[in-house]
Amino acid sequence: MTTENNIKTLIVKKPLKLDCGKTINEYPIAYETYGSLNEKKDNAILIFHALTGDQFVTGLNPITKKDGWWSYAVGPDKAIDTKKYFVICANVIGGCMGSFGPSHEDPNTGTAFGTNFPVITINDMVNAQYNLLGHFGIDKLFSIAGGSMGGMQVLQFISNFPDKAKTVIPIACTSSHSAQNIAFNELGRQAIAADSNWKDGNYSSKDTIPNKGLAVARMAAHITYLSKKGLQEKFGRKLQEREDLKFGFDADFQIESYLRYQGSVFVDRFDANSYLYITRAMDYFDLAKQFKGNLSNAFKATRAKFFIISFTSDWLYPTQENKDIVIALNSIGADVGFVEIESDKGHDSFLLDVPDFLNALKNFLDKSYIEN
Amino acid sequence: MKNEFQVIAELIEKEKKVLDVGCGDGTLMEFLKNNKKTNIRGLEISKSKVQECIAKGLTVIEGNAEKDLAQFPDKSFDYVVLSQTLQAFLNPELVINELLRVGKKAIVTIPNFGYWKVRLHLLIKGTMPITKTLPDEWYNTPNIHMCSIKDFFYFAKSRNIKIFKSLAINNQNVSIINDGNLTIKNFIADLGIFLIEK
Numbered sequence: 001m002t003t004e005n006n007i008k009t010l011i012v013k014k015p016l017k018l019d020c021g022k023t024i025n026e027y028p029i030a031y032e033t034y035g036s037l038n039e040k041k042d043n044a045i046l047i048f049h050a051l052t053g054d055q056f057v058t059g060l061n062p063i064t065k066k067d068g069w070w071s072y073a074v075g076p077d078k079a080i081d082t083k084k085y086f087v088i089c090a091n092v093i094g095g096c097m098g099s100f101g102p103s104h105e106d107p108n109t110g111t112a113f114g115t116n117f118p119v120i121t122i123n124d125m126v127n128a129q130y131n132l133l134g135h136f137g138i139d140k141l142f143s144i145a146g147g148s149m150g151g152m153q154v155l156q157f158i159s160n161f162p163d164k165a166k167t168v169i170p171i172a173c174t175s176s177h178s179a180q181n182i183a184f185n186e187l188g189r190q191a192i193a194a195d196s197n198w199k200d201g202n203y204s205s206k207d208t209i210p211n212k213g214l215a216v217a218r219m220a221a222h223i224t225y226l227s228k229k230g231l232q233e234k235f236g237r238k239l240q241e242r243e244d245l246k247f248g249f250d251a252d253f254q255i256e257s258y259l260r261y262q263g264s265v266f267v268d269r270f271d272a273n274s275y276l277y278i279t280r281a282m283d284y285f286d287l288a289k290q291f292k293g294n295l296s297n298a299f300k301a302t303r304a305k306f307f308i309i310s311f312t313s314d315w316l317y318p319t320q321e322n323k324d325i326v327i328a329l330n331s332i333g334a335d336v337g338f339v340e341i342e343s344d345k346g347h348d349s350f351l352l353d354v355p356d357f358l359n360a361l362k363n364f365l366d367k368s369y370i371e372n
Numbered sequence: 373m374k375n376e377f378q379v380i381a382e383l384i385e386k387e388k389k390v391l392d393v394g395c396g397d398g399t400l401m402e403f404l405k406n407n408k409k410t411n412i413r414g415l416e417i418s419k420s421k422v423q424e425c426i427a428k429g430l431t432v433i434e435g436n437a438e439k440d441l442a443q444f445p446d447k448s449f450d451y452v453v454l455s456q457t458l459q460a461f462l463n464p465e466l467v468i469n470e471l472l473r474v475g476k477k478a479i480v481t482i483p484n485f486g487y488w489k490v491r492l493h494l495l496i497k498g499t500m501p502i503t504k505t506l507p508d509e510w511y512n513t514p515n516i517h518m519c520s521i522k523d524f525f526y527f528a529k530s531r532n533i534k535i536f537k538s539l540a541i542n543n544q545n546v547s548i549i550n551d552g553n554l555t556i557k558n559f560i561a562d563l564g565i566f567l568i569e570k
Contacts, residue, residue, distance in 0.1 A: 305431070307426075326433060326443070327443040330433070330443045330444055330445075331443060331444075331445055333445070333448055335413075335431055336431070336433065337426065337430075337431045337432050337433060338432075338433045338434055338435070339419070339422050339423070339426065339432075339434045340419070340434055341419075342419060356419075356423060359423065359427075360423060360426050363423075363426045363427045363429070364426055364429075367426075367427075367428070367429030368429070370429070371429065
């Protein structure tokens with residue numbers, strides 16, 4: 001383990017054969033932990049982050065100096081109570097917060113991998129993170145949890161390692177990326193590729209990064225994380241610091257200004273090539289296809305207890321796609337609970353202060369832990 | 373706990389796999405789990421009731437029995453319980469068929485529309501009956517397919533559904549219904565409980 005610039009890193013010695021056919025060796029996994037592992041080592045929860053998340057789940061993110069991405073859900077006395085549980089979260093491979101990714105130096109060229117980095121999948125991500133269990137000497141996790149792409153990793157993890165988690169919480173996710181999901185991701189990738197600073201991924205110095213393309217990608221994606229009603233209520237047609245329309249192309253409307261802001265702060269913390277790689281991994285995700293079209297077979301070997309959560313206004317990973325996972329589990333008699341949470345906050349609901357969601361999460365975990 | 377739930381629990385042996393359809397706040401599920409070591413699942417349409425079940429540590433799926441029973445394989449539960457909700461479905465026959473497909477046996481309870489107080493209310497007052505088990509007005513009741521114990525008996529016969537046991541509940545009294553006393557039980561019981569199989 002090494003700690004550099006507040007980033008804890010595990011160097012994985014064991015080679016990992018990727019789905020693309022290439023093998024990676026001695027690669028870093030950056031991670032963070034919260035709370036403490038008990039003596040029996042039965043209180044560990046592995047959290048998987050979403051597309052633009054990182055290992056800094058809660059508290060102050062030492063890199064961005066902002067609150068961790070799941071601060072509403074994780075922390076002392078919160079839904080995932082760090083007084084009680086030992087929380088681990090790793091940056092996915094392909095990411096840009098310390099884990100092996102396209103901004104790492106290619107030893108063959110001495111420059112960043114860029115698009116020479118191998119294409120990775122959700123399967124590769126969880127196989128890499130599995131090494132953390134050995135690192136902490138944990139035989140079985142109490143729980144695995146995550147929303148969006150984090151939920152996809154949860155599903156892949158329990159499929160790959162059926163006896164390594166007691167409870168399984170996929171939130172606002174899908175077992176297979178839909179055409180609409182792929183379409184939005186392609187929009188983001190093309191926005192990056194259209195930025196002349198992208199240079200087929202071979203950008204390096206800080207001032208020539210494809211920040212315009214990445215900002216547009218983020219703006220487009222951000223819209224998909226919110227609901228129409230939520231946007232309307234928050235912004236409506238309100239104007240941005242002006243009395244009337246300016247008959248130009250400045251940000252007249254608050255929603256325009258808001259999106260531009262979201263785009264601009266995103267480029268400060270995220271790497272454009274990582275955005276390409278991670279969205280690709282999401283698009284390639286099709287758990288049923290890995291089991292010859294039968295999703296149930298992905299879960300046949302596990303006796304874990306599942307709790308699946310969706311949100312009414314999430315149109316990116318709608319309730320039906322979450323329910324398809326429930327149906328696949330029920331058809332093999334698995335232990336599965338499901339709730340759809342009422343919320344106007346769209347796909348982002350799982351990241352926000354949605355009391356019904358946070359209560360359900362807390363109750364499920366705490367009750368399951370007692371029975372543990 | 374309701375007397376009805378005590379009676380249902382007595383019909384179920386220990387360590388069985390049970391699905392409670394329309395499980396509400398999970399009272400029956402909790403009782404079965406604690407007293408019968410039942411491997412119990414619930415299906416419930418109300419989000420707030422689902423939350424109550426989760427708070428009790430029960431495994432519940434939010435869903436609608438008319439659509440969501442379809443996902444369970446044939447005979448995947450030893451018992452499927454349906455307590456006082458049959459009359460609220462758009463298509464009770466379809467739900468009964470699904471209960472009998474999913475469960476090896478089903479336990480169905482119905483508020484009895486043949487109960488004398490119900491009859492008397494309609495006879496004397498001439499308005500839709502309101503009783504302890506049927507507390508709602510005609511315009512806001514969820515109960516759109518009311519039936520009597522006798523109706524259910526005849527329905528089961530006509531569909532070749534085997535009735536293992538049928539019980540009449542009148543306040544705290546529980547008694548067995550058979551072909552001989554059907555008419556009288558249909559008059560004095562406010563609730564019928566049927567253990568059926570197909």
